Amino acid sequence: MCAVFCAALSFAVGSALGQSPLPPDRAFRFSARLIGPQTVEARFSIADGYYLYRDKIHFAAEPAAGLSVPALPHGAAKEDPFFGHVETYRGSVVVNLSLTEAKPGQQVVIAAESQGCADIGLCYPPTIQRVAIPIPEGSPAPASSGESAKKSWFN
Amino acid sequence: MLSIQLNRSARISLYVLAGAMALSAGVGLAIWDRQPPDARELLALSLPDAQGAEQPLRQWRGKVLVVNFWATWCGPCRDEMPEFVKAQRDLGPRGLQVVGIAIDQPDKVVRFAKDLDLNYPALIAGYEAMEVAKPLGDRLLALPFTVVLDRQGKVAHTQLGPMKPAQLRKIIGDLL
Numbered sequence: 001m002c003a004v005f006c007a008a009l010s011f012a013v014g015s016a017l018g019q020s021p022l023p024p025d026r027a028f029r030f031s032a033r034l035i036g037p038q039t040v041e042a043r044f045s046i047a048d049g050y051y052l053y054r055d056k057i058h059f060a061a062e063p064a065a066g067l068s069v070p071a072l073p074h075g076a077a078k079e080d081p082f083f084g085h086v087e088t089y090r091g092s093v094v095v096n097l098s099l100t101e102a103k104p105g106q107q108v109v110i111a112a113e114s115q116g117c118a119d120i121g122l123c124y125p126p127t128i129q130r131v132a133i134p135i136p137e138g139s140p141a142p143a144s145s146g147e148s149a150k151k152s153w154f155n
Numbered sequence: 156m157l158s159i160q161l162n163r164s165a166r167i168s169l170y171v172l173a174g175a176m177a178l179s180a181g182v183g184l185a186i187w188d189r190q191p192p193d194a195r196e197l198l199a200l201s202l203p204d205a206q207g208a209e210q211p212l213r214q215w216r217g218k219v220l221v222v223n224f225w226a227t228w229c230g231p232c233r234d235e236m237p238e239f240v241k242a243q244r245d246l247g248p249r250g251l252q253v254v255g256i257a258i259d260q261p262d263k264v265v266r267f268a269k270d271l272d273l274n275y276p277a278l279i280a281g282y283e284a285m286e287v288a289k290p291l292g293d294r295l296l297a298l299p300f301t302v303v304l305d306r307q308g309k310v311a312h313t314q315l316g317p318m319k320p321a322q323l324r325k326i327i328g329d330l331l
Binding site: 024 | 226
């Protein structure tokens with residue numbers, strides 16, 4: 001019995017990290033809220049010691065609801081020996097999304113894809129987080145926009 | 156009265172039995188959870204290399220195998236790879252085989268392999284291949300993740316995050 005116990009207990013998954021890494025949805029917590037009839041504030045709250053890549057952040061809406069994504073704010077720039085110029089975010093990043101075709105009473109799910117790393121020496125695969133945004137009944141009818149700058153990597 | 160007492164005794168016995176079963180199940184699970192992970196799923200992988208040729212991992216059975224999950228988009232992965240190159244160069248003749256599994260696009264892997272003068276196979280995989288790393292300890296599917304197997308194909312070490320050069324040499328040295 002001791003042989004089983006001792007063998008079991010002596011085997012340890014090694015780690016150079018010294019602390020347990022957070023799961024990506026806690027390291028890069030996504031939230032979204034309606035701040036205007038057609039405007040959603042999308043926010044990543046980034047835990048200390050973690051960072052997100054600017055060019056790996058993408059948004060989609062389900063249904064599409066005329067989603068328009070502005071240019072993301074600039075992050076801290078660095079020269080990567082392999083990828084060249086890259087920008088990263090720490091702390092938080094906020095972007096206001098437009099839902100130009102959202103209908104009153106409709107629920108729109110904002111899907112945010114992100115990818116980042118931890119200073120302790122690891123990187124996460126791309127992660128998608130979703131937040132449901134109920135559009136209030138009293139919202140004014142959205143202005144029609146034939147060609148909104150849709151950005152959906154799901155299509 | 157007697158029947159009530161018997162019922163009580165029976166109830167107490169049942170509680171004791173249930174408690175003992177729960178305890179033994181818990182202990183069993185704890186032992187199972189701490190058992191050295193099984194590399195069978197990992198060794199069953201067959202992945203294309205950067206040139207598209209299928210490379211089953213079983214072909215390296217009998218060698219001390221270091222399987223490193225990495226990607227070009229993972230800075231810490233790239234930083235530790237020169238140590239794998241050195242280890243392969245120095246210890247390859249003694250029976251070490253390093254294998255990289257890149258969760259990446261072939262063109263990027265080819266370019267990075269050329270930059271680094273990679274001297275070991277770089278296999279290409281999608282995120283689904285990372286599922287084999289989950290039972291080996293990479294529950295977050297993060298990179299880099301390294302598995303060291305002995306000559307019998309048993310897991311000797313797994314590590315999330317970069318390996319220190321001295322640590323890598325020590326682990327491999329003990330197995331060669």
